[in-house]
Amino acid sequence: MSSSETPGTGTPPTATGTTSTESRRSRTAARLAGFQTSAVRFVRGTPVSFGLAAIILVLAVLTGTATGPASTAVQEQWAAGFATTVEAGHWWTPLSALVIAWDPFQLVFAVLGAVGLLGVAERLMGSRRTLWTFLVLGVAGTLVGIGLQAIGAAIGELWAITVELDLTLDPFVGIVGALLAASAFALPLWRRRIRVITIGFILMFVLYNGDTTDVYRLIAAMLGLVLGRVLARALGRQRTRWNRSSHQETRTLLAATISVSAIGPLISIISPNAIGLLSYxxxxxxxxxxxxxxxxxxxxxxxxxxxxxxxxxxxxxxxxxxxxxxxxxxxxxxxxxxxxxxxxxxxxxxxxxxxxxxxxxxxxxxxxxxxxxxxxxxxxxxxxxxxxxxxxxxxxxxxxxxxxxxxxxxxxxxxxxxxxxxxxxxxxxxxxxxxxxxxxxxxxxxxxxxxxxxxxxxxxxxxxxxxxxxxxxxxxxxxxxxxxxxxxxxxxxxxxxxxxxxxxxxATGPTTHQGDGARIRQLLKQGGGGTMGFMATWPGNDYWFAEDGRSAVAYRVINGIAITMSDPIAPGSDGRSTIRGFAEFCDANSWIPVFYSVHEQYLPVFAELDWQVMSVGEETLMHPPTFELTGKPWQKVRQALNRGIKEGLTTLWTTWDELPLAMVNEITSISEQWVAEKELPEMGFTLGAMEELKDPEVALMLAIGPDGRLQAITSWLPSYRDGRVVGWTIDFMRRADGSLNGVMEFLIASAALHMRETGVEVLSLSGAPLATKPLRPGETPPPATAMTRLMDFLAKTLEPAYGFSSLFRFKAKFNPTYETIYMTYSDPLALPIIGTAVGKAYLPDVSPKEAIALVRTLSR
Structure with a gap:
């Protein structure tokens, strides 16, 4: 909506500045408090991990390894190895070696490993199991390694003789053991990644460096795999069926393996005393x-x-x-x-x-x-x-x-x-x-x-x-x-x-061919795609069609992310196969599929695929067959409609091709004026602009003043069933400067009355990005999560620039029903890339001037 719709406050500049400063301070304090609460919750959720990190730090200071390598006295007293554990009889060293870092370099990584890697294990299998698996596997990995050294030295094996006097101080022996044990409790995607990447790194050090610490880690990891499987089975958490890796997951794991193998020779170069099998x-x-x-x-x-x-x-x-x-x-x-x-x-x-x-x-x-x-x-x-x-x-x-x-x-x-x-x-x-x-x-x-x-x-x-x-x-x-x-x-x-x-x-090749646009329109008229399905016809989309030609998906590939625009364009019974087929198509092309703006009816399909789901907004719906402007909830809309009629406003339901040239020029002028006033980059993707108005199947509802001048314009996207229009979705809204206050309420109410007369079943006021539907009386909000807090932050941050919350409140005047729209994606690690791709879809071409204006607006 035009900035001219926002009334001025009349507040003196000095008062505004003071209020603005206090508001910023308040927001900063609230964010700090929220961060503190999140940090406390995070620490409380992983007490073993943070406790171990603290113990490692304290012992590093007490033993002097925080400022330099372990001294000879510290090694002889606390390090594990054949010389100390067996010959000197220091039975406690396999345990003490798990909580003391060798030097400052290892100390940094040990603390990060305790908080990060052991924290993952703690979230997967709980604090108590994490604690005792860390201790048991760390000690067992060290003792088995020492035993193998002793046997090898006794028979004259070269490696065992070479490392016979080596001593170890390394918390990672227990950390990797616990992590591999916890992997049995993870979902298949994470289980494979944890195991392949962790074991790959351990093997790299064993093959290219080959000291006793590397071997102890490998033994603890292997024991962790066995112990984790036993624990998961005993607790009924181990899946018995084989989960086939997708093309994308197989590529990810192989790429990680090749990357690790490329780093390996550098380990031998950095370690002059490397004795691994590949050190040559x-x-x-x-x-x-x-x-x-x-x-x-x-x-x-x-x-x-x-x-x-x-x-x-x-x-x-x-x-x-x-x-x-x-x-x-x-x-x-x-x-x-x-x-x-x-x-x-x-x-x-x-x-x-x-x-x-x-x-x-x-x-x-x-x-x-x-x-x-x-x-x-x-x-x-x-x-x-x-x-x-x-x-x-x-x-x-x-x-x-x-x-x-x-x-x-x-x-x-x-x-x-x-x-x-x-x-x-x-x-x-x-x-x-x-x-x-x-x-x-x-x-x-x-x-x-x-x-x-x-x-x-x-x-x-x-x-x-x-x-x-x-x-x-x-x-x-x-x-x-x-x-x-x-x-x-x-x-x-x-x-x-x-x-x-x-x-x-x-480089990627085109996937859209001549005639695909006509095929999409034909499928849309048969049904499918939901209330926002017609957006699939917009320029910039590519199309995937099922083998039988009965269903399709419109998408855009940005930075390797294939983002859909709406529900799959498919008959109700074909929705499941369409989603799976498109996911396999993306997998074959090494894209990460993201279904954007999908409705709740398809969530069970994504649950079967173990995909992540997050809300990205609310769609507001009206129902013309039962539309009545009676009662107090409709007072503001009713007043706007009556005032418009009293002021002599008339409406025109038409299409772009039917408009006279003078009206076309007025619409163009109003739109250009609106864009110029914003000084911000105009958004695209699921938000249409002038070009989308010109489609002959898109309807326009115009408000015309008594002098014949255009007051406001809305555009409506059709949704079909069996070739008949059963719904309209609002897209484009613009009002002229100096137009009647409440003209948009007048225009939407008039459109609803028109749709009631023509037998339309549903009127959608489209989606409100980053919005949350109001709670029903007596309903309590769900507990906040990291994702919901992120969405709230984005909504507040972008509000000064694009007014999503203001638009959502405007739509609430029409007493709509709410339907949550979701984004679903297959790979949780790709969420930052997905967010960037979605942002680029909405703002594909941002000039330097627009970028500066956007930053300036957000900073206010």
């Missing part, structure tokens, strides 16, 4: 670069088989070459983004890189075997080498086996753009490198470079050194410009490749 692979990425002059001097005196390798490594000195070395790991991390979105190209790239890393693992094993001087048993060397080869190979084979989940291909134009970009970048950089090298060919060592030598050295400039080793006879430029070009040509190319790949991952 990490050492390849951090191989020390020898001094080139020293290598050339020594090899000039006596050239051995090792000289080629040392010269090759020495020629890779420099920051650019170091960056190039980590390209495989960066490729895996970026490819994981594509895997998460079901991209076939990301699948192929990941498989290729994993096979390449398997080859590197084999070379690393051979190199380690050549220079091993420890006299280690051959079977252990073979085991370590096999792990470096088998793990990346196994991940590649796993992706091949799961390739059916990755069928999303970019449009042909996007693929062509990617190929052209990568090819063009490669050619330009290659020509530039060769040209610079040829000009400065005399500066190369060990001898001037010819064209053949420069060409043979090209792979070394674009491929990481770990893929090439000592292959070929490398040349080494000494001129500054040449060194810079040869060092950075590879990183620049791969940077272009990665950016082009991200752009390729973001």
């Amino acid at each position: 692979l990490g050492n390849v990425f951090s191989d020390t670069v020898p001094d080139y002059d020293e290598v050339m001097g020594r090899c000039a005196a006596s050239f051995t088989d090792e000289c080629n390798r040392e010269i090759a490594i020495a020629s890779q000195a420099g920051t650019g070459s170091l960056v190039l070395t980590f390209v495989p790991l960066v490729l895996l991390v970026v490819a994981a983004i594509g895997l998460r979105n079901g991209r076939r190209f990301a699948l192929i790239l990941t498989i290729v890189v994993k096979f390449a890393l398997a080859v590197i693992g084999a070379f690393a094993f051979v190199y380690a075997l050549r220079f091993d001087q420890n006299g280690t048993d051959l079977w252990e060397i073979l085991l370590w080498g096999a792990a470096a080869l088998v793990v990346p190979l196994a991940l590649a084979l796993l992706l091949i086996a799961q390739r059916r989940h990755f069928q999303v291909r970019a449009p042909r134009d996007a693929r062509r753009e990617f190929v052209f970009t990568v090819f063009f970048a490669f050619v330009v950089l290659l020509i530039g490198e060769l040209l610079i090298g040829w000009i400065n060919r005399a500066t190369f060592l060990p001898e001037p470079a010819g064209l053949a030598t420069l060409l043979s050295d090209v792979p070394r400039r674009f491929l990481p050194g770990v893929f090439l080793g000592s292959l070929g006879s490398p040349t080494f430029p000494t001129d500054g410009l040449t060194v810079f070009a040869f060092e950075w040509v590879g990183p620049i190319f791969w940077a272009v490749f990665l950016l082009a790949m991200l752009r390729l991952f973001a």
Whole structure:
């Protein structure tokens, strides 16, 4: 409604300023009080988690680990390990090691883990079970690990001998054990995610670092899986049926696994004493670069088989070459983004890189075997080498086996753009490198470079050194410009490749085809879609049709979120299959489906799917067959109608095509004036504008003054059953400046009377976003939740800009019945992205000026 409808208060400026300041202070105090209440409730709900965090903090201060690594005295007295627990007889150390952090770095993560991860476990299985599972699994994981160390050392096993004197202080042993036990109490979606991601991280540390703490965590986690299953079964909480993962969930878990595997080699680099099975692979990425002059001097005196390798490594000195070395790991991390979105190209790239890393693992094993001087048993060397080869190979084979989940291909134009970009970048950089090298060919060592030598050295400039080793006879430029070009040509190319790949991952093809709009209209006229179903015909929507063609869904894809506009457009009996079919369609395209503005009748379907549900507003409904303007509740509307008639207002029920040109110009002028006065971005999505008025099936109800000038306009969207209009939903409302007070009440009441005469069953005043229907007499409000508090906050925040609450109060004048409209979504972790996508749907094109105006309005 126009800002001209809001009367001025006449309050002096100084009083307004004082009132505004007091109001802001009051709101700030209320928000702080609400935050305090929420924080207290949160702490009370997880006493074990916060209690453990407090104990860890206090003991870190008392033992000195809050400011530095544990001292020798603290280790010998409180740390767990074969030396202290078994040899020294300190039986309490498996327990004390669970509540003392090793150093400040671990202290921070231990406190966060206690509050976060253990807090999740506490919410899933209760405080008492969380406490004793933390203690039992932490102690058991440590004792079993120490026992395995003792057995391994007795038989001469390399790892056990190496870590025989290691000591452990680590609260995470108990935390991960409790978390994995609690996963048995979670819903299938969360259970899979907790287990796959947690075990993936633990295995990464075991394979790439491999100290006793990592092994104790793994043992506690495995015991936690078993104990959790036993507990859940005993309490009747374990589901016996197998829950198949969707395409989207499988992609999410595989992408997480690949991301974890990409981080693994960095663990070996950070930990110089790493002894995990894959630590050799990490050492390849951090191989020390020898001094080139020293290598050339020594090899000039006596050239051995090792000289080629040392010269090759020495020629890779420099920051650019170091960056190039980590390209495989960066490729895996970026490819994981594509895997998460079901991209076939990301699948192929990941498989290729994993096979390449398997080859590197084999070379690393051979190199380690050549220079091993420890006299280690051959079977252990073979085991370590096999792990470096088998793990990346196994991940590649796993992706091949799961390739059916990755069928999303970019449009042909996007693929062509990617190929052209990568090819063009490669050619330009290659020509530039060769040209610079040829000009400065005399500066190369060990001898001037010819064209053949420069060409043979090209792979070394674009491929990481770990893929090439000592292959070929490398040349080494000494001129500054040449060194810079040869060092950075590879990183620049791969940077272009990665950016082009991200752009390729973001490309989507059109899903709407010619004739789909006509099909949607035909289905709407048969019934389905609800009171707001006609919004499906608006520009910007894509359409999904069921295989039998009897039902459809209108949606928009924003940032990977497929948002529907209303109820499914389907006969009553087909609603369930339509929702499931659209969800499977989104899953196949790696979109997160969100049904927006759906009504209560479909909530059981979403409950079966284990989807989350939240209210996003209230639809206000009137019923023309029983519409009467009698009684006190209708006094204000009745007065507005009578005043309009007395002032000579008339109404016109028409369509855009039937309007004379002069009336079209008046409507355009009123709308433009309204937009100009707002100075705020005009909202879209489920809120129509001028373009939506022009549809020949949309009805217009106009209020015309006695002088023939337009006073106000409303537009009405039809809803059908068996080809007949059975309802109208208001969409567009505008009033002219200087129009009669109460003209909108007059116009809506007149429309209701018209609909009663024409046999219309329902009149919808549309949805009121972020609104809550009033309570019935004697009805108590439901307990507040985090989501309801968030919705209340958004409603209060956006009220100064868009007046949702004011609009809701205006509609209440018509004594409507209320029907809650909901948003349902499959993935609770995606709620922040969903919120952003919905916001972008409503405000798709915000100019800088409008953004500033919006912020200024909200800040008031």
